[in-house]
Every structure is written in C-alpha cells, then in structure tokens.
Amino acid sequence: MNLAPSMTPSSVLLTLALSFAGLSALCLAMDRHHRAIFLGSPSRRRARALRVAGWCGIGAAFAAAVITADWNFGPVQWFGSLTGAALLVVGLVSYRPRWVRPAALVALPVAAVAAFLA
C-alpha cells in the first residue's frame, strides 16, 4: 500500500467500498430492514455481530482513507465516501432490498483490489 498522499480514484474506491460494506451491515442489524430482507427479526447475537462488523467497516474505511490519502484529505474523503455509500444502501434497501447482502459481500473483494492499487 502506498503511504504517500494520493487521493487517486482507487483510494476513493477503497474508502467507498469499505464504507458501503460497513453501512450495509449496520443497516441489516436494524430490525426493520432485517425483516424486509430476511423475512424475520435478527437474533440478538446476529444483530450485535452485524453492528460490530459495521462499525469495524466504518473504522477500516477511516484508516484506509487516512493511510492512502493522508491526514490532510483522508477525513474529507471518508466523509464523502460515507455519504455516497449510505445513499447507495438507502437506494438498495428501498428499491432492491434483496441486493443489499450480495452487494455488501461484493464490496469486500472490490476493496481488496482497490487497496492493492491505491
């Protein structure tokens, strides 16, 4: 991973993909959205696991942004990515709820590829 400030498209993609995966997990941890997607409430353990995974994803996105885009731009890029990713989650949950889980799972290898390029 390149430690120099870059702010390249791959650095933004990495932050975006991690934010998306994290926010999707947080969304699935919520009873209302879980029921819409899996036709049932999440168990307590499942909800907690999703919440922990979600916050880890958001934290990882912050770390990735700061490492690939420096302290100068990293936080800016992180905020922007969270907004873009959250809009994507809301769009999927409202119009294609069944796609949320596969999309979040696809986001992880995308993040890995982007990390390799960033």
Place this chain on the structure above:
Amino acid sequence: MAWLHTWAGLVTGWVMFCVFVTGTATYYRSDISLWMRPEVRAAAVEPGVAAERGAAYLKVHAPKAVAWFVSLPQEERPLLDVYWFDSFDTPIKQATLDAGTGQLSTARATQGGDFLYRFHFELQMMPLVGRWIVGASALILLVALVSGIVTHRRIFSDFFTFRRDKSAQRGWLDAHNVTGVLALPFHLMITYTGIVTLAFTLMPWGIASAYRGDELRLFVESGQSPAWRAAAGRPAEGLPLAPLVARAQGEVSEPLEMVIVNNPGDAAATVVAVFEEPKGLAHRHPQVVFDATSGDVITRLGTLKPAAHVFTSFLGLHEAHFAGPALRVLFFLCGVMGSATIATGLVLWAVARAPKAGAAPGFGLRLVRGLNLGTILGLPIGIAAFFLANRLLPVELDARATWEGGVFFGAWGVAALVSLARPHARTWREMGMAAALLFLAVPVVGALTTDRGLDFLGFDAAMVAIGLLLAWGARKVSRYRGPARARAAVPDALARA
C-alpha cells in the same frame, strides 16, 4: 423547535436552492467553460512566452495602467486573459487573447462556467447586494440545519429509511430526512465555510476599525499579498518577463497561474509571479516578487500566518480545488443531495398544508406552490436554455455574453410565470418533461453546431443523465397514485404539492 426549522427553511429555501444548484455545477466550472468555448483548443505555450505576449498587448492598449495582470493559459482554460487598472478608483478592465498569437481572441464571447459561479454567490445582482442576500440566507440556513438536527428525533433509527409506498407526506419527509442526514457533514461544512468566504462582506467592521482606510494592508500582514510599492515617478524600461518567470519557476514547483506587473514602465515597477495552490486543503498561492528593472527578488510569499491559514483552509474546503476526479464526484453528489434536501423541504411545506378535498387553497399556499415549481424546475430550465443559447446565438452577436445570461433569465422567467399561473400536478409533470427535453437537446445541438465531435463526452453524458433524471421524476409524479389504502384520499401526490 420545529417551527423554527420550518420557517427558517421556508424563507431561505428558494434562494438557497439556487445557490446550491449553481454551486454544485461550479465543481465542474472549468469543464463547463471548455464546452462553452468550442473554438478554443489547448495550445502548448511556454508560460514565459505567454506572459510576454500578454504584456505586449497591455503595453499598446494600457500603457498608463497602474497594474497589469496576465492570467496564463491553463489546461482547463487555454486562453490568455489580461486585466488592468487605469487607476485604483476605476473598475478593472479585461481582454481575452489568443494564447498562440497574443491578439484578441476570436472565440465566441461567453462567461462560460463563470456565469454560474458568480450567480452562486452574487445571484447576478450588484455584487454587494447579491452577496448580502446570499450571506444572510446562508446564516438562516445554518439555523435551519441546526434546528433540523434537534427536531429530527429519529436520526439513527430512520437513518436508512425511505418509505416510498406510504402516504405522499411520509415519502417527502423521508426523502428530506435521508438527503439531509446522509450528507449532513457536507451540509454543515459547505454552509459554514460559505458564510466564512463572505465574512468580510457581512462583517466589515473589524477590518475597517483596525486598518482605517488601508484595508489592503490586512492581506499584506496576513501573508496573502505582497506590500504595494509606490511608483517612483521616473520612467524606466522593465526587464523581459520570460527570464524572471523562469527564475520563479525554478523556486516553485506548482504551475504558474498569473504574472502581475505593478506600476509598469516606472522605475519602481515590480513583477509578481503567482503560482497555483500547492496540493493541500488551503487555498493559498505561492508568490515571488521581483524588482522589474534590476531583477532582484524583493520578497517570497508562501507560508501563511495561522489565522490566515485557517481562513484559506475553509475557503479551500468550500471550493474543493484539491479534489481529484473521484472525490469531485462525491462532492458533486453531496451538492445534489443538498439541493434535494432543500427542494424536498419546500415541497413538504406545501404537501403538509394541503387543504381538505374540495377546499380551495389559500393565497399563501398558492404562492409557495408557485414559487416551489418556479424555482425547483425553473432554474434547471434556465440553465439548460443557457447552454443551448451558447450554441445557438450567432458568434458575432453584439454583447453576446450578456445575451446568454438574458436567455437564462428569460427562460427561467417564463417557467416561473407558467408555474404561478397554474401550479398543480400537471404543471409539475409538463415542466419536468420540458426541462428534461431541454437538457437532452444540449448534446444534440452541441454536436450539430460544432466540429468537436466526441471531445466533450463527459459533459454530454452529464446532460443526458440530468435529462433522464428529470424525465424519470416527471414520470414518477404522473404515475404516483398513493398507496392502495389511501388512494381515495390522495388521488395524486403532487396535486397537493
């Protein structure tokens, strides 16, 4: 505090919607400018050579000026712009030159993306009046933002919630909440930093009392501009600019942006080489100042005092010049969401106050509905007409750049009158479709009237995307019949808007 949010949002909504839309477009100001000057192609000209071409023009046309400014051709603006002051009491004068020849440019006269940029903070009014209106509205918007956060009790539990299949009011409220909450960091940042950029206009008294008529000294003391050297009153031949420029370029690695000659032709003349901002959040320009006759370096500007650094960082964050293409898309998206938050809030005000079936709407509601429609769809219609005018007005027309602005306001004015005359669901649909067709026409007209073919794919794609989005919205509005159980009560979502 809900009433505060409602009314603060309503009174500033129309102005701030225009500010957000034009500001969002300004993230692509240079792309818009390139599209609007199809005759101009990038020409590789050495900065020193270009500076001398600009100075040669000014020597003939402005020999008695107190200062010359030569704005060097950049990739996103391949023209040579020269500006000059005949005296400090007269307005600045400007000419656009061809970078390759140094003669007046024959490209069509247009303000390009600068039109939307200036509208963003001056509304194309007298600058001071426009800035006051925008500044005051932004202050009230900040109140609306903070009171909105306080009012919204379910920020986290409704974070991902958009119920589009419940009542019309619920759908608009969710859309307002989602676009508002998801881009909240942007909304707070852009509103606050926007107010900061206008701080000297809104609060001139601090500087006025500290500097007492010598306000320019603030910029000198904060390290933003070099001290002014008074003219000696004796004529002297200045050194050629190209070698000075080359020496300055040896010291600073950023691209050269502008060369300033103060007191040209005088023995005390100075030459200032101004560079683009180094990569960083702050908006600050490194400068090297030379004595124009001896060639000695008088001073170098680069690092700012802390307060000025904070100020320019706020400016930099607002303008996002640092953002590469990917991050720029996110800034643009946030700007679109800000515009959508305001638009949905305005519509929501009207939807929530819809009269019972059969009752006639009052004057206030009719006015708000008309202004909503006239602003939310009128402004896009004006912008699309502005782009079309750029391609369709004859190139040799007198005051052509002014006419482009005239078409912008003319089209918007017609749209606003139509919406005030008959503001109901059908007008939303018809005007939405009209706006969509205008945007879809832009790439077609552009391709038919120029020989640039596929040079503007990004711009064309953006126009098509905006057109399709408007058409989709208009179709949604015309198809929406409300949820089954409420269908009898809500025959048409926007009959109420």
